[in-house]
Amino acid sequence: xxxxxxxxxxxxxxxxxxxxxxxxxxxAFYSSPVAAACLPSADPGVRQLQALVNQDAKLALxxxxxxxxxxxxxQQPNALRMASLYDVEAQAYSMxxxxxxxxxxxxxxxxxxxxxxxxxxxDLLATLAENVYDEGQITAADTMIEAAHALQxxxxxxxxCLLIGRGLLQYRxxxxxxxIGSLTQAYNASTGPEFAEPRALAAGTxxxxxxxxxxxxxxxxxxxxxxxxxxxxDAPMQVSVDHFLRGRILTLMGKQSxxxxxxxxxxxxxxxxxxxxxxxxxxVRICEARIELGQxxxxxxxxxxxxxxxxxxxxxxxxxxxEALLARIDLAEGRPEKALTTLNVVxxxxxxxxxxxxxxxxxxxxxxxxxxxxxxxxxxxxxSEYVRRYTISNDADRTRQAAALRARFETDREIERNxxxxxxxxxxxxxxxxQAQQLRWNAVAAVSGVAVIALLGYFLISNLRFxxxxxxxxRQDGLTGLPNRRRTVELATEALQSSILHDxxxxxxxxxxxxxxxxxxxxxxxxxxxxxxEVARMSRETLRPTDVLGRWGGEEFLLIMPNADLKVAxxxxxxxxxxVFGVRLPSSGAGLRVSLSAGLALYSxxxxxxxxxxxxxxxxxYVAKNEGRDLVRVSDENFLTSTGIRRAxxx
Numbered sequence: 001x002x003x004x005x006x007x008x009x010x011x012x013x014x015x016x017x018x019x020x021x022x023x024x025x026x027x028a029f030y031s032s033p034v035a036a037a038c039l040p041s042a043d044p045g046v047r048q049l050q051a052l053v054n055q056d057a058k059l060a061l062x063x064x065x066x067x068x069x070x071x072x073x074x075q076q077p078n079a080l081r082m083a084s085l086y087d088v089e090a091q092a093y094s095m096x097x098x099x100x101x102x103x104x105x106x107x108x109x110x111x112x113x114x115x116x117x118x119x120x121x122x123d124l125l126a127t128l129a130e131n132v133y134d135e136g137q138i139t140a141a142d143t144m145i146e147a148a149h150a151l152q153x154x155x156x157x158x159x160x161c162l163l164i165g166r167g168l169l170q171y172r173x174x175x176x177x178x179x180i181g182s183l184t185q186a187y188n189a190s191t192g193p194e195f196a197e198p199r200a201l202a203a204g205t206x207x208x209x210x211x212x213x214x215x216x217x218x219x220x221x222x223x224x225x226x227x228x229x230x231x232x233x234d235a236p237m238q239v240s241v242d243h244f245l246r247g248r249i250l251t252l253m254g255k256q257s258x259x260x261x262x263x264x265x266x267x268x269x270x271x272x273x274x275x276x277x278x279x280x281x282x283x284v285r286i287c288e289a290r291i292e293l294g295q296x297x298x299x300x301x302x303x304x305x306x307x308x309x310x311x312x313x314x315x316x317x318x319x320x321x322x323e324a325l326l327a328r329i330d331l332a333e334g335r336p337e338k339a340l341t342t343l344n345v346v347x348x349x350x351x352x353x354x355x356x357x358x359x360x361x362x363x364x365x366x367x368x369x370x371x372x373x374x375x376x377x378x379x380x381x382x383x384s385e386y387v388r389r390y391t392i393s394n395d396a397d398r399t400r401q402a403a404a405l406r407a408r409f410e411t412d413r414e415i416e417r418n419x420x421x422x423x424x425x426x427x428x429x430x431x432x433x434x435q436a437q438q439l440r441w442n443a444v445a446a447v448s449g450v451a452v453i454a455l456l457g458y459f460l461i462s463n464l465r466f467x468x469x470x471x472x473x474x475r476q477d478g479l480t481g482l483p484n485r486r487r488t489v490e491l492a493t494e495a496l497q498s499s500i501l502h503d504x505x506x507x508x509x510x511x512x513x514x515x516x517x518x519x520x521x522x523x524x525x526x527x528x529x530x531x532x533x534e535v536a537r538m539s540r541e542t543l544r545p546t547d548v549l550g551r552w553g554g555e556e557f558l559l560i561m562p563n564a565d566l567k568v569a570x571x572x573x574x575x576x577x578x579x580v581f582g583v584r585l586p587s588s589g590a591g592l593r594v595s596l597s598a599g600l601a602l603y604s605x606x607x608x609x610x611x612x613x614x615x616x617x618x619x620x621x622y623v624a625k626n627e628g629r630d631l632v633r634v635s636d637e638n639f640l641t642s643t644g645i646r647r648a649x650x651x
Contacts, residue, residue, distance in 0.1 A: 038123060038126050038160075038161035038164060038165075038197065038198050038201060039119045039120070039122055039123040039126070039157065039158065039161055040197070041084050041087075041120070041123075042119075043081060043084055045067075046081070046084045046085065046088060049063060049064055049085075049088045050088055050091065051233075051234075053088065053091045053092050053095055054095070054233070054235040054237060054238055055234065055235065055236070055237075057092045057095035057096050058092075058096065060088065060091075060092045061089060061092035061093065061096070064085055064088045064089045064092060065089065067085055068082070068085050068086070068089065071085065079112040079113070080112070080113065080118070080120055082109070082112040083109045083110075083112040083113035083118075083120045083121070083124065084109075084120050085109075086105045086106070086108045086109030086112070086124070087105075087106070087109050087120060087123055087124050087127060089105040090102045090103075090105035090106045090109065090124070090127045090128075090131070091127055093105055093131075094127065094130050094131050099131040099132075099133070100608075100612055100615075102127065102130075102131040103128065103131050103132070103137075106124050106125075106127055106128045106131070109124045110124055116147070116148055116151055117151055117152075117158075119158060121148070122148055122152075122158045122161060122162060123161070125141070125144055125145050125148055125162065125165060126161050126162065126164070126165040128141050128144070128165075129141050129145060129165035129166075129168050129169050130165075130168065132169070132172075133172065134608075134609055134611075135173075136608075137608070138169050138172060138173060141165075141169060142166065142169050145162055145165050145166050145169070146166070148162055149162040149163070149166065154189075155189045157194060157195060157198065159189070160186045160189050160190055160195060160198045160202075161186075161198055163182050163183070163185050163186035163189070163202075164182075164183065164186045164198060164201050164202050164205065166182045167179045167180075167181075167182035167183040167186065167202075167205060167209075168205060170182060171205070171208075171209055176209050176212060176213060179205075179209050180206070180209050180210075180213070183202050183205055183206045183209065184206070186198065186202040187199060187202040187203060187206060190202060196229065197229070199225070199229075200225065200226050200229035200230065201226075203222040203223075203225040203226045203229075204222065204223070204226035204242070204245075206219075206222045207219045207220075207222035207223040207226065207245065207249070208245070210222060211248070211249050211252065213427075214427070214430055214431050214434055215427045215430065216249055216252060216253045216430065217430070218427075219249050220246065220249055220250075223242060223245055223246050223249060224246075226242055227239065227242040227243070227246065230242055236269050236272060236273050237269075237270075237273055237275065237278075239269055240266045240269035240270045240273070240275070240278055241266075243262045243263070243265045243266035243269065244262070244263065244266040244278075244281065244282060244285070246262045247259040247260075247261075247262035247263040247266065247282075247285060247289075248285070250262060251285070251288075251289060256289040256290075256292050256293050257289075257293070259285070259289050260286055260289045260290065263282045263285045263286045263289070264282070264286065266278070266281075266282045267279050267282035267283065267286070270282060276309055277309065277313060277315075279305075279309070280305070280306040280309035280310055280313075280318075281306070281318075283302040283303070283305050283306035283309075284302070284303060284306040284310075284318065284321065284322050284325065286299075286302045287299045287300075287302035287303035287306065287322070287325050288325055290302065291325060291328055291329065291332075296329050296332055296333060299325075299329060300326070300329055303322055303325050303326050303329070304326070306318075306322050307319060307322040307323065307326070310322060311517075316353065316553050316554065317353065317354050317355070320345075320346045320353075320354055321354070321358065323342050323345065323346050324342070324343065324346045324362055324365065326342065327339040327340075327342040327343045327346070327365065327369070328365055330342065331365070331368065331369050331372065336369050336372040336373050337373065339365075339369045340366070340369045340370065340373060340375075343362065343365060343366040343369060344366075346362060347359075347362055347363070347366065348478075349484060349485050349486070349553065350474070351363075352484075352485055352486045353485055353553055356389075359389060360385075360386050360389035360390045361386075363382045363383070363385045363386040363389065364382070364383070364386040364390075366378075366382045367379045367380075367382035367383040367386060370382060380453065383445070386445065387442075387445045387446070390441075390442070390445065391442070474486065474487075475487040477550075477551035479529055479532060479533060479551075480532055480533055480535075480536035480551055481533075481536060482536050482539075482549055482550055482551045482557070483548065483550040483551070484550070484551055485550070485551065485552060485553060487550065488548070488550025488551070488552065488558050488560075489610075491548050491550065491560055492508065492548075492550075492558065492560050492610055492614075493610055495548070495560050495562045496603065496610050496613070498562065499562065499563075499603050500603075504562070504563045505563060505564060505565045505602065505603065506560075506561070506562055506563070506564070506602070506603040507561040507564045507565065507566060507568075507569035507600055507601070507602050507603070508558070508559070508560060508561070508600070508601050508603070508613050508614060508617045509558070509559040509561065509569065509573060509598050509599065509600050509601075509617055509632075510552065510556065510557075510558060510559075510598065510599045510614070510617045510618050510620075510621045511549075511556065511557040511558075511559055511573075511576075511596050511597070511598045511621075512555060512556050512557075512596065512597050512598070512621055512625070513531065513532070513535070513555035513556075513594070513595075513596055514594075514595045514596060514597055514625075514629040514630055515592065515595075515629070516528065516531070516554075516555040518592060519531060519585065519589060519592055519594070522588055522589055522592065523585055523586055523588050523589045523592075524588075527585060527586060527588075527589065528555075530583075531583055531585075531594055532555065534580075534583045534594075535557070535580055535583070535594075535596070536549070536551075538576065538579045538580060538582075538583075539557075539559075539576060541579075542572070542575050542576045542579055543559075543572060543576070544561070544564075544572065546561075546562050546563065547559065547560065547561050547562075547564075547572065548560040558614070559573070559598075565602065566600060566602050566634060569600055569602075570600070570632060570634075573598050573600070573632045574632065576596070577595070577596055577598070577630070577632060580594050580595065580596055581593065581594065581595065595629065595630040596630070597621060597624040597625050597629045597630060597631055597632070597633075598620075598621060598624060598631075598632045598633070599616075599617045599618060599619065599620030599621030599622070599623065599624055599632075599633055599634075599635060600617060600620055600632065600633070600634045600635060601613050601614070601616035601617035601620060601634075601635040602634075602635075616635035617635055619635055620633045620634055620635040621633070
């Protein structure tokens with residue numbers, strides 16, 4: 001149900017997509033609801049398909065594509081009906097997280113809907129806004145929406161829907177100040193019965209933005225309005241999303257017991273829809289809330305259940321977040337050694353493969369764990385990193401929130417001055433309380449840092465040595481000696497830019513070790529580490545000098561092959577696949593052998609970004625795994641699945 005937007009998270013088997021850092025920090029942390037069709041179609045059959053998207057997106061997609069095939073056989077198909085069907089197809093693709101396919105469907109629909117005032121064209125633009133994430137896509141979509149918006153009568157249904165689309169684009173750019181202005185205009189203009197759906201869409205998106213501003217009271221009110229509407233529309237997946245987001249607001253307010261009730265309701269709705277991923281997202285939040293309440297016995301089963309689902313679905317970031325919660329439980333129950341082992345794995349990439357806003361707290365918990373084990377120097381280093389990240393995050397929050405509050409003030413003053421003044425007073429009080437709390441935490445962190453420095457000063461070595469070590473760790477994976485995830489992304493970006501500039505082929509491959517968990521469980525983690533190091537060694541001996549193999553995370557590797565077509569890439573991977581058979585396992589691994597599966601994607605001109613190329617390779621890897629492993633497969637864009645909670649988390 002939720003979508004880590006900006007693809008700061010990934011669908012099953014997919015990789016984290018590389019994007020604009022600030023956009024990731026904003027959009028990945030604050031989930032936004034899935035948008036539905038803002039302008040209902042005049043065709044009753046199309047309206048039924050639009051409603052079906054929120055109930056069963058795959059079924060809606062199949063029915064729509066069947067109708068499109070029939071229409072295309074007609075010598076002169078009805079242009080508006082074709083545009084409407086492409087719009088529904090795009091909405092279904094959007095729900096399934098096939099954003100590239102959704103954008104292509106929108107492009108096809110716009111070819112049939114050429115009248116700038118035609119409602120279906122406007123709805124296609126709104127659907128486009130839902131499916132763009134990088135700066136170039138957002139800028140292009142914003143230009144089109146602004147041009148259409150200029151032609152609409154103020155206060156009309158079309159005007160309102162375009163304002164919502166514009167607000168969503170501004171929100172994804174991290175401009176909460178502009179987004180709150182656009183969304184407030186859309187919300188206040190939605191007063192008649194025909195505006196019920198746009199008003200609910202505006203309310204749901206405003207709830208997310210208001211939550212980021214710290215205005216929790218209004219965020220809850222907007223969320224309730226969206227929830228009331230969705231409950232009447234027979235849209236169980238969206239209702240589950242609404243309850244989940246409501247729980248997130250209550251968590252930030254410190255009302256953990258009430259938040260648990262909302263997460264349980266979200267879990268119930270997801271279970272009724274056979275949405276295992278939605279259940280897992282609710283479980284991990286229930287676990288976190290129970291930890292805050294000190295209910296460790298009740299928290300553990302929820303976290304373990306979520307961890308199993310995330311692991312089976314290859315959700316690397318959610319897996320790490322859940323493991324960190326289990327580490328907190330281990331620390332609280334007197335198992336600091338186990339907690340430290342887990343946290344070291346979670347932070348194996350220095351937090352670069354996780355949401356930036358959650359990494360600071362992980363360093364704090366590892367500092368506490370090291371202190372419990374009397375590893376005071378490590379505790380000091382982790383505590384210093386926590387203070388640094390926490391300070392940066394707070395400074396950015398205050399700047400963004402101040403801008404958003406000013407924009408909200410200016411917008412509301414034009415509409416309802418007296419009501420605005422009263423509400424702003426409440427917001428200011430809440431903001432002052434939150435800033436006071438942040439200052440108290442900063443003071444505690446500073447005092448703790450001074451105490452640790454005084455106690456462990458004689459353990460410190462020269463700053464130059466630490467700095468050199470940090471530079472090395474920032475670029476190289478400590479286990480395999482390969483480039484780490486951050487460095488691999490840099491090299492892949494450079495290779496893609498070079499391929500575009502010189503018009504040369506480029507092939508990307510995602511490699512995953514088969515049954516690696518079984519090898520770890522049966523032979524031990526030392527054998528698992530040995531396997532990874534051997535694969536790295538063999539790759540250096542097998543790959544071309546221009547090829548780059550980087551550690552992508554866990555047992556996954558990213559292979560960059562400049563100036564290599566599919567024939568060369570397949571031959572290279574087949575050589576490596578054959579060689580890894582020679583990795584020996586101890587006697588405890590009888591019956592097991594080392595093998596790998598890989599997915600290939602070749603750069604072509606219709607590929608818009610590195611993240612799309614990597615996603616294609618990852619979908620091919622999923623096919624290789626699904627067909628029995630120990631295989632190499634070439635990308636097929638048609639396989640990528642998700643759910644509503646997944647989608648909203650991404651956004």
